[in-house]
Amino acid sequence: MAEVRNKQVVLKDYVSGFPKESDMHIIEGTxxxxxxxxxxxxxxxxxxxxxxxxxxxxxxxxxxSSYTPGSPLTGYGVGRVLESGHLDYKKGDLVWGIxxxxxxxxxxxxxxxxxxxxxxxxxxxxxxxxxxxxxxxLGMPGMTAYxxxxxxxxxxxxxxxxxxxASGAVGQLVGQFAxxxxxxxxxxxxxxxxxxxxxNKLGFDEAFNYKEESDLxxxxxxxxxxxxxxxxxxxxxxxxxxxxxxxxxxxxxxxxGMISQYNLTQPEGVTNLANMIFKRIRMQxxxxxxxxxxxxxxxxxxxxxxxxxxxxxxxxxxxGLENGPAALVGLYSGRNFGKQVLVVSRE
Amino acid sequence: MAEVRNKQVVLKDYVSGFPKESDMHIIEGTxxxxxxxxxxxxxxxxxxxxxxxxxxxxxxxxxxSSYTPGSPLTGYGVGRVLESGHLDYKKGDLVWGIxxxxxxxxxxxxxxxxxxxxxxxxxxxxxxxxxxxxxxxLGMPGMTAYxxxxxxxxxxxxxxxxxxxASGAVGQLVGQFAxxxxxxxxxxxxxxxxxxxxxNKLGFDEAFNYKEESDLxxxxxxxxxxxxxxxxxxxxxxxxxxxxxxxxxxxxxxxxGMISQYNLTQPEGVTNLANMIFKRIRMQxxxxxxxxxxxxxxxxxxxxxxxxxxxxxxxxxxxGLENGPAALVGLYSGRNFGKQVLVVSRE
Numbered sequence: 001m002a003e004v005r006n007k008q009v010v011l012k013d014y015v016s017g018f019p020k021e022s023d024m025h026i027i028e029g030t031x032x033x034x035x036x037x038x039x040x041x042x043x044x045x046x047x048x049x050x051x052x053x054x055x056x057x058x059x060x061x062x063x064x065s066s067y068t069p070g071s072p073l074t075g076y077g078v079g080r081v082l083e084s085g086h087l088d089y090k091k092g093d094l095v096w097g098i099x100x101x102x103x104x105x106x107x108x109x110x111x112x113x114x115x116x117x118x119x120x121x122x123x124x125x126x127x128x129x130x131x132x133x134x135x136x137x138l139g140m141p142g143m144t145a146y147x148x149x150x151x152x153x154x155x156x157x158x159x160x161x162x163x164x165x166a167s168g169a170v171g172q173l174v175g176q177f178a179x180x181x182x183x184x185x186x187x188x189x190x191x192x193x194x195x196x197x198x199x200n201k202l203g204f205d206e207a208f209n210y211k212e213e214s215d216l217x218x219x220x221x222x223x224x225x226x227x228x229x230x231x232x233x234x235x236x237x238x239x240x241x242x243x244x245x246x247x248x249x250x251x252x253x254x255x256x257g258m259i260s261q262y263n264l265t266q267p268e269g270v271t272n273l274a275n276m277i278f279k280r281i282r283m284q285x286x287x288x289x290x291x292x293x294x295x296x297x298x299x300x301x302x303x304x305x306x307x308x309x310x311x312x313x314x315x316x317x318x319x320g321l322e323n324g325p326a327a328l329v330g331l332y333s334g335r336n337f338g339k340q341v342l343v344v345s346r347e
Numbered sequence: 348m349a350e351v352r353n354k355q356v357v358l359k360d361y362v363s364g365f366p367k368e369s370d371m372h373i374i375e376g377t378x379x380x381x382x383x384x385x386x387x388x389x390x391x392x393x394x395x396x397x398x399x400x401x402x403x404x405x406x407x408x409x410x411x412s413s414y415t416p417g418s419p420l421t422g423y424g425v426g427r428v429l430e431s432g433h434l435d436y437k438k439g440d441l442v443w444g445i446x447x448x449x450x451x452x453x454x455x456x457x458x459x460x461x462x463x464x465x466x467x468x469x470x471x472x473x474x475x476x477x478x479x480x481x482x483x484x485l486g487m488p489g490m491t492a493y494x495x496x497x498x499x500x501x502x503x504x505x506x507x508x509x510x511x512x513a514s515g516a517v518g519q520l521v522g523q524f525a526x527x528x529x530x531x532x533x534x535x536x537x538x539x540x541x542x543x544x545x546x547n548k549l550g551f552d553e554a555f556n557y558k559e560e561s562d563l564x565x566x567x568x569x570x571x572x573x574x575x576x577x578x579x580x581x582x583x584x585x586x587x588x589x590x591x592x593x594x595x596x597x598x599x600x601x602x603x604g605m606i607s608q609y610n611l612t613q614p615e616g617v618t619n620l621a622n623m624i625f626k627r628i629r630m631q632x633x634x635x636x637x638x639x640x641x642x643x644x645x646x647x648x649x650x651x652x653x654x655x656x657x658x659x660x661x662x663x664x665x666x667g668l669e670n671g672p673a674a675l676v677g678l679y680s681g682r683n684f685g686k687q688v689l690v691v692s693r694e
Contacts, residue, residue: 276630280637
C-alpha cells in the first residue's frame with residue numbers, strides 16, 4: 001500500500017492572548033492508507049470538512065486537556081471511512097465526530113472522555129442536504145442550539161429571547177428556533193452586515209451591533225422594554241453583566257460559551273450576579289455531548305424544517321487546510337459571516 | 348380605647364455603603380389598640396421578636412421596593428394578634444411573617460407582592476420550642492436553608508458541600524442538613540469562635556476563617572481535594588470566584604444571598620464563570636417565599652430533629668427595639684454569633 005501525502009495543521013506552542021495564524025503551521029507528512037495492526041485506532045478516514053469552533057481556543061492554552069504542541073489540532077469534522085476495524089462502521093461510510101486537522105486520520109471510534117466534547121462518530125444517513133451541514137446545523141453546533149434552547153430553557157410562546165453572537169454557528173439557529181417556538185427574539189452581532197442578516201434573512205425581530213452601542217444596558221432596554229425571559233449566552237463578560245440587569249423574574253440563562261473571555265489572561269468581572277437572587281434566575285452551563293442521545297430526535301425535528309426552507313443556515317467556507325489557521329483565528333475577531341467551515345477535500 | 352406608646356425604628360434616609368446605626372433612629376409614637384374601621388389593615392398585633400436579615404440592607408438603597416425614609420423598617424417577626432379583621436386569625440394567635448420594626452403593628456394579612464419576600468402570616472402551632480425560633484430555624488431562614496439545599500441542590504449521599512457565612516441564620520442549618528443527608532460539609536466564617544462552633548458543635552467536617560486565608564482558592568483546595576458538588580452561596584464576590592475554580596462536574600450552586608456585595612457601590616467582579624460551561628454547573632437564584640407551600644412538609648421534617656436534639660440552632664439575642672439598629676448593622680461586619688434576633692417584648 002503506497003504512502004500518500006498527509007498535510008496537517010499543527011499547533012506550534014501553547015497560546016496566550018489572541019491566537020494568531022503564526023501560532024500554527026502547515027506540515028506535510030505521509031500516511032499509509034491502511035489500518036495499523038493491533039491498534040486502538042480502528043478507523044482510517046479521509047477528512048472532507050472541518051469545523052472551526054470557538055471552544056478550540058481553550059485547548060490552545062496550556063492545561064490538562066489541551067492540544068499537544070507539535071501535533072495536529074483536533075476538532076469536529078466530516079469524513080469518509082476508508083478502512084474500518086469496528087463493526088459499526090464500514091468502508092465508504094460518511095461520518096461526523098472529532099477528527100484531526102489533516103487530510104487522512106487514524107482515529108479510535110470510542111473517544112469518550114469527561115473533559116472534552118468528544119464522542120463516537122455519528123453515521124451520516126441523510127445526504128440530500130450539504131455534507132458541510134454536519135459540521136454545523138446538523139452537527140455539534142446545531143445540537144448545541146437545540147439542547148441549550150429547548151432542553152435547558154423550556155421556552156414558552158410569547159417569551160422574550162436574547163442571543164449573543166447571533167449570526168454565528170449556534171446563534172443563528174437559536175434565533176430561528178425561538179421564532180419556531182413563538183418567541184420574540186433579538187440578537188447581537190459585530191457588524192452591520194450581520195445585523196442585516198439577522199433582521200432580513202433569519203427572521204429575528206430585532207438585532208443590534210454591539211460594537212456600535214456605547215451602553216449595552218441601554219441597548220437591551222430599548223429592545224426589551226419588558227425584560228428578557230431567556231438569554232442564550234455565547235460571549236460572557238460585559239454582555240452578560242448587562243443582560244443580568246435586564247432579566248425578568250424566573251429568567252433562564254443557557255451558558256453555551258463565553259468567546260469574549262477566551263483570549264483574556266484576566267477575564268472581565270461580572271458584577272451583577274446578585275440579580276439572580278431576587279429575579280430567581282437559573283444559569284446552566286452545558287456541554288452538548290452530554291445530550292447526544294437526543295441526536296435522533298433532533299434530526300427528526302430539524303430535517304423537515306431544512307427541507308421545507310423554514311430554517312436557513314449561513315456558512316462561511318474556507319478552502320484548503322492551508323487556510324485553516326486563518327479561518328480559525330478569524331472566529332475571535334468575528335471575521336466569519338455565519339458558521340466557519342474549512343474544506344479539506346470535496347472528494 | 349386608650350392610646351399606648353409605640354416605639355419605632357425608622358430609616359432616616361436611603362443608605363449607600365455600609366449601614367450605620369445612625370442611619371436609623373428610634374421614635375416614640377402612639378397607637379390606639381383597635382383596628383381602624385374599613386381599613387385594609389386587618390390585623391393589629393404586638394411584635395415580640397424581630398428578625399435581622401441580610402436582605403434588609405438591599406431595601407435601604409433607593410429603589411422601586413425600598414424602605415420609605417421616615418417610616419419604620421419592615422422585616423420578619425413573631426407577634427401576637429390583638430385584634431383580627433380576618434377570618435383566618437383570631438385574638439391571641441401567635442403568628443410569624445412580615446411586620447414592622449415597632450411595638451404594635453397594623454398590617455394586612457395579604458402581603459403578597461412579586462418584588463419582596465412578603466407573604467401572609469403563618470400561624471404558630473408548636474410552642475414547645477422557643478418562640479424566637481420562628482424568626483430563624485422555623486421561619487424564613489430555616490425554610491431558606493431547606494429549599495435552597497434540598498429542593499434546589501438535590502444532594503446525594505457522599506457529595507461534598509460548601510457553605511459560606513456558615514454560622515449565620517441560614518448557613519448553620521445548611522451544614523446540619525448536609526450532614527443529615529450524608530454529605531461531607533465545610534463552612535467558612537469570619538472568626539475563630541465561629542469556626543470552632545462549626546467544627547465542635549454543629550458537626551461540620553471542616554471549617555475555615557476566610558479572614559485568615561490569603562488565598563481562598565488554596566483554602567478550598569485544601570478542604571476539597573476532590574472538588575465541590577454543592578455550594579450554598581450566601582456571600583458572593585471573591586468567595587464565589589474561588590468556588591467556581593473548585594466545583595466538580597455537574598455541580599450545583601444555590602444562590603441565596605451575596606452579603607459581601609450589598610454594601611459596595613461597585614460590586615466585585617466574578618471572573619471565573621466560564622467554568623460553568625465545561626463543568627456543567629447550574630446556578631439557581633431563589634427567594635424562599637416562592638416555596639412557602641412547602642412549609643408544612645418542612646415542619647414535619649425539622650420539628651422532630653429539633654425535639655430530639657439532632658439539629659441545633661445558635662441565636663444571638665439583642666434586647667429591646669432601641670438596640671435594633673446596632674443588631675441589624677452588626678450583620679454586615681459579622682458581629683453576630685448565629686442568628687441575630689431582636690426581642691421587642693417577652694410579653
